[in-house]
Amino acid sequence: MNSAIAIGCFLLMIAMTLAVTIWASRRNASQADYYVAGGRITGFQNGFAIAGDFMSATTFLGLTGMFFVAGVDQVAVYYLTPLVGLSLMLLLIAGPLRQRGKFTLGDVLSARLDERSMRLFAGASTIIISIIYLIGQLVGAGTLISALFGLSFSVSVILVATLMTLYVTVGGMLAATWVQIIKAGLLVGIVLLLSILGIVRAGGVANLYAQAAALHPRGWEIFVPGTSGTDMFSSISLAFGMTVGMLGLPHVLIRFFTVPNAREAQRSTVAAVAIIGLVFGLMFAVLGPSAIALLKGTAYVTAQGDLTGGPNMASIHLSQVLGGPALRGVTSAVAFATILAVVAGLVIASASAASHDLYAILARKGSARSELTAFRVSAALMAVISAALALVFQKENVAFLSALAFSVAASANVPVLILALYWPRLTTRGALAGGLFGLATSVLLIVLGPSVWVKILHHSAPLFPSDYPGLLIAPLALIVAVMVSLSKPVALSPAT
């Protein structure tokens, strides 16, 4: 698609986000401003930003496409896991994390363990998880922007990488936060509008479901989980990996440092759950069925039943059917904003870890100014590295990259974080052993799993049955951390 309206909306979105960046740059003065927006974001604003940080283009476009193909089945798990994950985050992590951290995960871990070791571990794991996630987002962005605006894949990736570098190096966390807030607001608006138009076009909710069931080859079965042949281990592994992985995603965790206190951290979570729940509820109950009911039998579906342009185009085609080129242009621009907001959050997380954890330790505590320079250089470097890797991986199935990011987060970060917050006997050796075990084995098992071992490396059968090893590795990493800590305990003292 290459219409003037779409390009106009696209340019407007870029202008709006750049204006926010310039505004933010004038308000940024200190290190804290760049890392955590000075801790001045309110709970409600941060809730919108968390929602904007989490709901990626994969969510907005991918899940509607998945519903179009297979009905509710695995989609139901994808829609519920972030809500369960955020609820657990509120119960176990948000408050204590805010109390003990300042800018990064490394702050939280080094608050009671050896600072040098913990910052090196937290910095490395944050950068690895963020870059893996960034590659997936950039490959998705390149594919999507090429399809939406007719640009080449390389130009699309370079455009997004350039913009995200600008947001972060010039505007810091304040700019990234407001880009995420704007994106979340736009996403709520567009999903609400498409849902209302979908129901009206179908002649009511009951008609919408009846038409979808009548037009889909599997009839009413599309509305029932358990019909696509997913085995129990994969189902539980997927749910576990997505839920627990969310507790360890660095770009989500650092959002809790942008609010002034633990009370606002709690409010953030409630607001995020409400916003994500509203969007996901509408997408699940209305947009998915609308895509089937209103797209089947149109020129957007091939004779084989596939969507033209790929399954990710379901929401975009639906907007064309419901509102013509104007609505399609706006929807495409919102999808673009969705990508920008997520990658900005990821770059902030990785650049903060590189400068505040790694650089500060390796440079033996340089000045705040030199650390800020390191932050900007790191942000540009992360953008260059992830864009280069996205160009390398452009032909690959990127689903495994998301699985890898969630699994590494669940296996490496979560056990160490939970023990650091709640178990007094955790030692530095135990935390390092558990964290490194989780990091290495989760990566190894994903390589041996179906997505990489069979689909990419072309072996006949996977050596590990699932793409989500978190169910196995996260508990093992926890046990390793506990055993190593107990094997050489340190005397508990009032202050270590």
Next chain:
Amino acid sequence: MSTRAPVSVIRPPSVVQIALSILLLILFAPVVLAVGSADFRPAWLLRLLGGVPLSTLWVLGSIILFIVLTWLFSRMAFARGEEAQVR
């Protein structure tokens, strides 16, 4: 950044925190089990209520439940980590 947390303020999660965490997983479990096994699927899920499949209402109800639970949890003091005033 040299904030050091006294180990004495690190305490295991309370029984309430553990119980509520398990409750969340139990509430989520039926969807996960239903996706993983066609045998688990009860017939009533396919019935309609006002033209809407009960399976859809079930997932929507779960979403609303999680929103309400999160709001309730946010009103409980333990989740703020008040015992760990380190900074």
